[in-house]
Amino acid sequence: MSSKEKIVKALSATRSIGIPDDQVKPILRDLLKTYDGNWKLIEEDNYRTLVDAYFEHKENEELEGKRGGLLHDQNSPISLKRPREGEQQNQALPTIGSSSHKSVVREDKMSEVNAGQETTKSIQHGIVIRPSENLSSVKPISAIHPDKNAFTNGNMECNSYQICSSSSQCARPLSTAPFQDQCSSYISKCSTSSEHVGPITRDQHNKRNKSHSLYNMYDLTKGAEKVKISWVNELGNESIPKFNYIPNNIIFQNANVSISMARISEDECCSSCSGDCLLSSYPCACARETGGDFAYTQEGLLKEEFLNQCMSMGCEPKKEHLFYCEDCPIERLKNDWKPERCKGHLLRKFIKECWSKCGCDMQCGNRVVQRGISCKLQVFFTREGKGWGLRTLNNLPKGSFVCEYVGEVLTNTELYDRNMQRTGNERHTYPVTLDADWGSEGVLEDDELLCLDATYYGNVARFINHRCSDANLIDIPVEVETPDHHYYHLAFFTSREVKALEELTWDYAIDFDDEDHPVKAFECCCGSGFCRDSKKKHKEALS
Numbered sequence: 001m002s003s004k005e006k007i008v009k010a011l012s013a014t015r016s017i018g019i020p021d022d023q024v025k026p027i028l029r030d031l032l033k034t035y036d037g038n039w040k041l042i043e044e045d046n047y048r049t050l051v052d053a054y055f056e057h058k059e060n061e062e063l064e065g066k067r068g069g070l071l072h073d074q075n076s077p078i079s080l081k082r083p084r085e086g087e088q089q090n091q092a093l094p095t096i097g098s099s100s101h102k103s104v105v106r107e108d109k110m111s112e113v114n115a116g117q118e119t120t121k122s123i124q125h126g127i128v129i130r131p132s133e134n135l136s137s138v139k140p141i142s143a144i145h146p147d148k149n150a151f152t153n154g155n156m157e158c159n160s161y162q163i164c165s166s167s168s169q170c171a172r173p174l175s176t177a178p179f180q181d182q183c184s185s186y187i188s189k190c191s192t193s194s195e196h197v198g199p200i201t202r203d204q205h206n207k208r209n210k211s212h213s214l215y216n217m218y219d220l221t222k223g224a225e226k227v228k229i230s231w232v233n234e235l236g237n238e239s240i241p242k243f244n245y246i247p248n249n250i251i252f253q254n255a256n257v258s259i260s261m262a263r264i265s266e267d268e269c270c271s272s273c274s275g276d277c278l279l280s281s282y283p284c285a286c287a288r289e290t291g292g293d294f295a296y297t298q299e300g301l302l303k304e305e306f307l308n309q310c311m312s313m314g315c316e317p318k319k320e321h322l323f324y325c326e327d328c329p330i331e332r333l334k335n336d337w338k339p340e341r342c343k344g345h346l347l348r349k350f351i352k353e354c355w356s357k358c359g360c361d362m363q364c365g366n367r368v369v370q371r372g373i374s375c376k377l378q379v380f381f382t383r384e385g386k387g388w389g390l391r392t393l394n395n396l397p398k399g400s401f402v403c404e405y406v407g408e409v410l411t412n413t414e415l416y417d418r419n420m421q422r423t424g425n426e427r428h429t430y431p432v433t434l435d436a437d438w439g440s441e442g443v444l445e446d447d448e449l450l451c452l453d454a455t456y457y458g459n460v461a462r463f464i465n466h467r468c469s470d471a472n473l474i475d476i477p478v479e480v481e482t483p484d485h486h487y488y489h490l491a492f493f494t495s496r497e498v499k500a501l502e503e504l505t506w507d508y509a510i511d512f513d514d515e516d517h518p519v520k521a522f523e524c525c526c527g528s529g530f531c532r533d534s535k536k537k538h539k540e541a542l543s
């Protein structure tokens, strides 16, 4: 069917429920723009997205009319105007959608944190530092055994309640309450809620979508990223969960992240460079971390060799990639009075990007992650029972940067404390440990080890679901402003070519068979032929 025919069909569907063509046309034009011309998403469910968008638009128009303001100009019926870069950062952070499963703890925490956010003082590349006095209502850290959270993962370190920031397999799941068995409830929810046939009426729409906001649907970042990120639920009524979108990490309270020019030596930057370091005749100091060769190609992709090395290190780490500590806290946790010898901790490969002390410009080819998301992404409700997921709307070549994992920077102790306050009813968890450089720092105490928690504040990466072994994303640690690797950025790159509309997935490195772990892992619905969740496979075999 030609585009013209598709438009005629769409207009006749909306006309049949009384929506005038001239009013729906600009909405359709905007949806096509947002979905990158993907008609499938508009046609599905008898043009439900289009009808929803129309009613949302109408509601917003009425609201604005009441307030005496104009929502948009006539040429742009759905105004998606975003602030220019930089404008957003000193504003209150945007809140998304509404959660159908709120917890008291979460609500309390949100208001506490919101109180602090208004007085954000300084914003430094990648990290917004908030004065701790604004967060004085947040519960102080209780005395916790330093190793209470730490668990062994074969030859790797992980912390309980956290996703391993490594593609290696862990011998223990790193799960918290939301990692509990949720698949079945999701599936039953989906199958009952997707029965809508025919375009919906305004009343139906109002009842169902009270909390939807057209603006959120078009861009869940609310202008915080360079690109808009839309979200859709093609299966039911559930709205996107409530969280505050932040494009850069924010320190929660006690995390020791020291960013200073003085700490960056001349050897650790390229102050004499200019323009684009990738074009210079010899690699500058910033390529030293990656063996004298930049990790990126001039097209902005990760170099194949570097990517393959990272992937194979994760799957089958060699002895030289492992750090063995003398008094391993992980082994000590298992058997305090007679600990076994350390099994080794993976020393991961880092990318090092140029930064503010370097002489090159922002368009330098060695500044990919810090420039932020540039591909077209969409958050969608998955069919398999995993909740929300992330997909790409464009084909992505192997080695493409997708996004960084962004959240609040917490110490492991703070995360433990936060987890203790959870109700246990949360469906999903969003913490990641920054433990890629275990070896060089020696054994870290829990109030030194850093984590990222995207539960309340995070970016689009919080929607990336797990897939066992053959996920299409790999997480790679990236040094930007802190040469010591205690704090770093965690960036996702495609590990192979990914086609438009494919879900983007990441191997959380969970061991689903670990019966001893105090918290049950979620039942894996990844659908991979290499799925490690044997219980799930067993269930499927029986049915």
Ligand SMILES: C[S@@+](CC[C@H](N)C(=O)[O-])C[C@H]1O[C@@H](n2cnc3c(N)ncnc32)[C@H](O)[C@@H]1O
Pocket: 178, 179, 180, 182, 183, 241, 385, 386, 387, 388, 389, 427, 428, 429, 430, 461, 462, 463, 464, 465, 466, 467, 522, 523, 524, 525, 526
């Ligand atoms: C980082 S969140 C991912 C986004 C989440 N699906 C959502 O709706 O917000 C991690 C949570 O997603 C769910 N999840 C991720 N991968 C899954 C999988 N393969 N099977 C089942 N649930 C999964 C689990 O509940 C997990 O705690």
